[in-house]
Each structure stands twice: as C-alpha cells, then as structure tokens.
Amino acid sequence: QQQVKQSPQSLIVQKGGISIINCAYENTAFDYFPWYQQFPGKGPALLIAIRPDVSEKKEGRFTISFNKSAKQFSLHIMDSQPGDSATYFCAASTQGGSEKLVFGKGTKLTVNP
Amino acid sequence: NAGVMQNPRHLVRRRGQEARLRCSPMKGHSHVYWYRQLPEEGLKFMVYLQKENIIDESGMPKERFSAEFPKEGPSILRIQQVVRGDSAAYFCASSPPSRESPLHFGNGTRLTVT
Numbered sequence: 001q002q003q004v005k006q007s008p009q010s011l012i013v014q015k016g017g018i019s020i021i022n023c024a025y026e027n028t029a030f031d032y033f034p035w036y037q038q039f040p041g042k043g044p045a046l047l048i049a050i051r052p053d054v055s056e057k058k059e060g061r062f063t064i065s066f067n068k069s070a071k072q073f074s075l076h077i078m079d080s081q082p083g084d085s086a087t088y089f090c091a092a093s094t095q096g097g098s099e100k101l102v103f104g105k106g107t108k109l110t111v112n113p
Numbered sequence: 114n115a116g117v118m119q120n121p122r123h124l125v126r127r128r129g130q131e132a133r134l135r136c137s138p139m140k141g142h143s144h145v146y147w148y149r150q151l152p153e154e155g156l157k158f159m160v161y162l163q164k165e166n167i168i169d170e171s172g173m174p175k176e177r178f179s180a181e182f183p184k185e186g187p188s189i190l191r192i193q194q195v196v197r198g199d200s201a202a203y204f205c206a207s208s209p210p211s212r213e214s215p216l217h218f219g220n221g222t223r224l225t226v227t
Contacts, residue, residue, distance in 0.1 A: 006155075034215065043117070043204050043218030044156065089155055098208055098216045099146070100169060103155030 003027075004092050006104025013111050019077040021107045023090035026071065030092040034101070035064065035075050038087045047088070048075070080111045115140070117207050117219035118187075125225045132192040132199070134222045138207030144168075145188045146216060147180055150202040162188060195226045 005024045013019045023033075034049035050057045050064040050073065057064045063076040077084055087108050091101040118137040126132050138145050144163055148156040158172040162182040173180065177195075182188040192199055202223050206216040 004155075041220065043206075043220045045218065046215045049215065091155075097213060099161055100158050100172075101156070101216070102158070105153070105155045
C-alpha cells in the first residue's frame with residue numbers, strides 16, 4: 001500500500017529555533033513531494049514542494065531536504081515564529097503532478113513565544 | 114479572486130440521511146479533487162473529476178458515495194444513508210489543467226453524523 005510516514009506527531013519549539021519534520025516513503029514511483037500547512041478550521045495550503053532531481057529547495061525560512069536513496073525528505077523551518085504554529089503535512093504523488101496525493105498523518109507544530 | 118468555495122461549512126445529519134457537499138473551484142480551474150480527513154489523520158484521496166467526467170475514483174468507498182462535476186454548477190459529493198463513521202472533514206481542491214499545477218484547497222465541510 002502506498003504510504004508516507006511522518007514524524008514527529010507533535011513538536012514544540014521556542015521562537016527563533018529550528019523546526020524539523022521528517023517523512024519517509026516506500027513507493028519509488030513517487031516523484032513529487034509537497035508540504036502543506038494547515039491552520040485550525042482551514043484547508044491545507046501549499047508551502048513548498050520538491051521533485052527528486054534536486055536534493056534541496058529553499059523558500060524563505062522553509063527548506064526541503066530530499067534523500068532519494070534513503071527515500072526520505074524533511075521540512076526545516078528556520079527562525080520559527082509563533083505564527084508558524086500549525087499542522088504540517090508532507091505528501092507524495094506519482095507522474096509529477098498533484099493528482100492523487102498521498103498524505104502523511106501530520107505534525108502539529110507549536111512555537112512558543 | 115475567490116478561492117475554492119465549499120458549502121456548507123458544517124453539516125449535521127442523522128444516521129440514514131443523505132449528505133450533499135458542494136464545491137465551487139477557483140476561476141479557471143477545471144479539475145476538482147475530493148479528500149477526506151479523519152481526526153488525527155492526514156487527508157485521504159477520494160476522487161478526481163473534470164467537467165462531466167470522473168477521472169479517478171479509486172479512493173471512493175464502493176457503496177453510498179458518489180461524486181459529480183456537471184458542465185454547469187459546483188461539484189457535488191453525495192453520501193447516501195450516512196453512518197457515524199462518515200463523520201469527518203471533507204476537503205475539495207481544484208487546479209488548472211496543467212499537471213504540474215499545485216492543488217488549492219477549500220476550507221472544508223465538517224460532517225457530523227449523530
């Protein structure tokens with residue numbers, strides 16, 4: 001069964017610290033790996049995404065690191081802020097598109113002031 | 114530019130009733146997706162539709178669930194004879210035709226079956 005395993009389930013970080021969320025996958029056909037941010041009562045919003053031809057992608061304070069051989073990818077949030085407190089989901093799909101995304105179970109991030 | 118609009122935001126149904134969830138995609142988006150989110154779980158793909166066509170319904174339960182995206186009007190996710198296990202948040206997402214375009218999600222419909 002296609003699966004994406006995400007850890008940790010919850011994470012508490014102090015303001016200014018680095019938040020790190022990890023995901024692992026089994027299906028080597030996955031070729032698109034987005035991260036979504038979800039606030040309570042809202043739908044997920046795309047944060048950043050990576051394809052397997054690069055090992056790292058950075059957008060502002062958010063960085064995805066991708067390790068194809070280990071079938072793992074992670075999200076790093078630098079200089080974490082209280083406004084980053086949300087649930088983060090990693091996802092994966094095949095054929096390079098957003099169709100039929102397989103999501104991890106989510107990480108609830110709390111950034112303390 | 115309005116985002117993906119879902120209604121109702123909250124829906125309460127008794128066991129055995131029907132639930133109809135509506136989704137209007139973003140302007141210019143012709144692809145619609147439905148996902149279900151159970152408490153403490155990630156989103157699970159249900160169905161992918163284009164106008165008047167179901168492209169992939171591999172995530173839909175075999176019975177009681179159906180979806181449509183007519184030529185005119187919103188996409189509808191219909192759940193017949195609801196059971197308590199159907200209680201969840203149902204999210205609709207849309208995208209333009211390009212396969213590499215990201216999904217834009219609505220704020221969901223929270224269905225509670227009593």
